Amino acid sequence: MAGTQMKRSILIVDDEASMIEFLQLLLEEEGYAVTSAGSMTEARGRLGSRSFDLILCDIMMPDGNGLDLLQEIKEADARASVIMMTAYTSTKSAIEAMRLGAYHYVSKPFDVEELKVVIQKALEKTELVDENVYLRKELEQKYGFANIIGRSRRMQEIFSLIERVAVTNSTVLLEGESGTGKELIARAVHYASQRSNRRFLSVNCGALPETLLESELFGHERGAFTGAVRDKKGLFREASGGTLLLDEIGEMAPSMQVKLLRALQEKKVRRVGGHKEEPVDVRIIAATNQNLQEQIQLGTFREDLYYRINVIPIRLPALRERRDDIPILVDHFIKKYSEELGIEPKRVSVNVMRQLEAYPWPGNVRELENVIERALALCAGDVLTTDDVPTQVLYGRSDRVTTIDLPAEGLDLEDYLENIRRQLMREALDRSRGVQTQAAELLGISFRSFRYYAKKLGLTGDVQSEDEPETVDARAAHS
Ligand SMILES: Nc1ncnc2c1ncn2[C@@H]1O[C@H](COP(=O)(O)OP(=O)(O)OP(=O)(O)O)[C@@H](O)[C@H]1O
Ligand SMILES: [Mg+2]
Known part of the structure; x- marks a missing residue:
C-alpha cells in the first residue's frame, strides 16, 4: 500500500x-x-x-x-x-x-x-x-461486472439492465432460485452506483424472528425491551447513503411487512421503543427465491408491498436455462480456485464437460462452483476426469424425470415408454452431434443397444452415417 x-x-x-x-x-x-x-x-x-x-x-x-x-x-x-x-x-x-x-x-x-x-x-x-x-477499490473490482460471468443472451440483457438501473435510486427486486447470483448482482448494482463509497449491507429476512428483525432493521432505544442494553442504530441508518439488501424477503412475517412498507413509503424509520420518525436515505434491493405472486395468492405476502418493491424486477435464470454459459463458468472457477490453491489451472476432459453441461444444477452457479473447487482439490493429474466429479453430477438427472399422472382413461405403457425413449435418444444425438457412441454414453447404455433402438424407433436419420467405424462397433458389441 x-x-x-x-x-x-x-x-x-x-x-x-x-x-x-x-x-x-x-x-x-x-x-x-x-x-x-x-x-x-x-x-x-x-x-x-x-x-x-x-x-x-x-x-x-x-x-x-x-x-x-x-x-x-x-x-x-x-x-x-x-x-x-x-x-x-x-x-x-x-x-x-x-x-x-x-x-x-x-x-x-x-x-x-x-x-x-x-x-x-x-x-x-x-x-x-x-x-x-x-x-473499496478491491471490493469494486471483486463485485464489478467483470467477475459476473454470463455470455448467454439472458445474462447480457441483465447486465445492460443493471448498468442502466444502477445510477438510479429505484428499488430492485431480484428473483431467482438459490445460487443464481442474486447477492452478486445486488453488490454489482451497489458498486456501479453513486452510492458505492457508502456501505452495502444485507440482512436475511427469513433468519430472524420478527421482533429481532424489526430492531435489526430500524434499531432500538436502550431499554425498549429486555436485553436492549444500549441503543442500536439499525441497518436502515447504518446503510445511510448506501444500499440495503433485504434478502429472502418472501419469508418476512406479515406484520413486519406492514412496517417495512411504511418505512419504504415514508422514507422514514422509527426505532423500536422510540417516538420520532427519522428520515433515511437508502437504496433498497430485495431478493427472493420464492414466487411472490404465488405467495400473494396464498395470502402470505402483501400485494401492496410487492408493488412497492417490484419497481425494477430482475429475474435471474436458473443455470439449466442458460447452459451455454456452463463452459465459461467452469473456466472462471478453475482459474479462481487454481489461483487460490496455488496450482496450475487444469483442463477438463471432454466427457466431464459434457456431463457438466447436461446436469440440471438444482443448486445453480453455487453448486457448479463447489463442484469445481472440490474437483481441483481432488484431482492429482492436470485434467479433470469423471473420477473428480461427484456421482450425482454424472448420473443424477433427477429433476428431468417429470412426475407422470396416469390419465383417467389409462394409457398404453409400452407405447408411452417408447415415446420417452425416442425423445431422450433424439436429444442425446442432438447434443453429441449425431455421434452414437457419445449419445449412448450420455444415456448410460451400450452402443449396441443404442444402435438397436435407434433402428427400431426410426432415428437413423439423426445418426451420422460414417460416424462409427467397425472397430468401435465390435468393441461396443462385446462390452
Ligand atoms: N454469473 C456468475 N458469475 C460468477 N459467479 C457467480 C455467478 N452467479 C453466481 N456466482 C457465484 O455463485 C455463488 C452464489 O451466488 P449468490 O450468493 O449471489 O447466489 P444467491 O442467488 O444469492 O443464492 P441464495 O438464494 O442461496 O442466497 C457465489 O459464490 C457467487 O460468486
Ligand atoms: Mg443470497
Missing part, C-alpha cells in the same frame, strides 16, 4: 514565521516530510499541486480565515486529516472547526508532547481512510 515506507507528508499553514520554523524542526525530527505556507494563497497553491497526509492550519490568517481553507480541503480531498490551531481559545471556532471536519483543534501555546500525539493519531486516521479506499 502507498505510504507505508514513504515519509508521511505534513503541510503547515501559519503566517508566523517563527511558528513555522519551530514546527518544521519539531516535525522533521519526528521523521515527517514537512512543507509550509505563510498565507492562505500560498497554501492553496501548495494544495493544488499535490496532496498531503496532514494539514496543520492556523485559523487567523492575514488574507482570510483558516476555517474557509479547512472547508475547501474537505471538499476537495476528504482523505487528509486537518488540525486547526489558534492563538485565542474560542470554543465557538473550535466547534465550527470540528463541524467542518477538522480532526482536532489545538490552542497556542501548545504542549509539544500532546501535539505529537495528536498528529500521530491524525495520521493513523488518514491511513485508515487510505486503507478503506483501497479496500
Whole structure:
C-alpha cells in the first residue's frame, strides 16, 4: 500500500514565521516530510499541486480565515486529516472547526508532547481512510461486472439492465432460485452506483424472528425491551447513503411487512421503543427465491408491498436455462480456485464437460462452483476426469424425470415408454452431434443397444452415417 515506507507528508499553514520554523524542526525530527505556507494563497497553491497526509492550519490568517481553507480541503480531498490551531481559545471556532471536519483543534501555546500525539493519531486516521479506499477499490473490482460471468443472451440483457438501473435510486427486486447470483448482482448494482463509497449491507429476512428483525432493521432505544442494553442504530441508518439488501424477503412475517412498507413509503424509520420518525436515505434491493405472486395468492405476502418493491424486477435464470454459459463458468472457477490453491489451472476432459453441461444444477452457479473447487482439490493429474466429479453430477438427472399422472382413461405403457425413449435418444444425438457412441454414453447404455433402438424407433436419420467405424462397433458389441 502507498505510504507505508514513504515519509508521511505534513503541510503547515501559519503566517508566523517563527511558528513555522519551530514546527518544521519539531516535525522533521519526528521523521515527517514537512512543507509550509505563510498565507492562505500560498497554501492553496501548495494544495493544488499535490496532496498531503496532514494539514496543520492556523485559523487567523492575514488574507482570510483558516476555517474557509479547512472547508475547501474537505471538499476537495476528504482523505487528509486537518488540525486547526489558534492563538485565542474560542470554543465557538473550535466547534465550527470540528463541524467542518477538522480532526482536532489545538490552542497556542501548545504542549509539544500532546501535539505529537495528536498528529500521530491524525495520521493513523488518514491511513485508515487510505486503507478503506483501497479496500473499496478491491471490493469494486471483486463485485464489478467483470467477475459476473454470463455470455448467454439472458445474462447480457441483465447486465445492460443493471448498468442502466444502477445510477438510479429505484428499488430492485431480484428473483431467482438459490445460487443464481442474486447477492452478486445486488453488490454489482451497489458498486456501479453513486452510492458505492457508502456501505452495502444485507440482512436475511427469513433468519430472524420478527421482533429481532424489526430492531435489526430500524434499531432500538436502550431499554425498549429486555436485553436492549444500549441503543442500536439499525441497518436502515447504518446503510445511510448506501444500499440495503433485504434478502429472502418472501419469508418476512406479515406484520413486519406492514412496517417495512411504511418505512419504504415514508422514507422514514422509527426505532423500536422510540417516538420520532427519522428520515433515511437508502437504496433498497430485495431478493427472493420464492414466487411472490404465488405467495400473494396464498395470502402470505402483501400485494401492496410487492408493488412497492417490484419497481425494477430482475429475474435471474436458473443455470439449466442458460447452459451455454456452463463452459465459461467452469473456466472462471478453475482459474479462481487454481489461483487460490496455488496450482496450475487444469483442463477438463471432454466427457466431464459434457456431463457438466447436461446436469440440471438444482443448486445453480453455487453448486457448479463447489463442484469445481472440490474437483481441483481432488484431482492429482492436470485434467479433470469423471473420477473428480461427484456421482450425482454424472448420473443424477433427477429433476428431468417429470412426475407422470396416469390419465383417467389409462394409457398404453409400452407405447408411452417408447415415446420417452425416442425423445431422450433424439436429444442425446442432438447434443453429441449425431455421434452414437457419445449419445449412448450420455444415456448410460451400450452402443449396441443404442444402435438397436435407434433402428427400431426410426432415428437413423439423426445418426451420422460414417460416424462409427467397425472397430468401435465390435468393441461396443462385446462390452
Ligand atoms: N454469473 C456468475 N458469475 C460468477 N459467479 C457467480 C455467478 N452467479 C453466481 N456466482 C457465484 O455463485 C455463488 C452464489 O451466488 P449468490 O450468493 O449471489 O447466489 P444467491 O442467488 O444469492 O443464492 P441464495 O438464494 O442461496 O442466497 C457465489 O459464490 C457467487 O460468486
Ligand atoms: Mg443470497
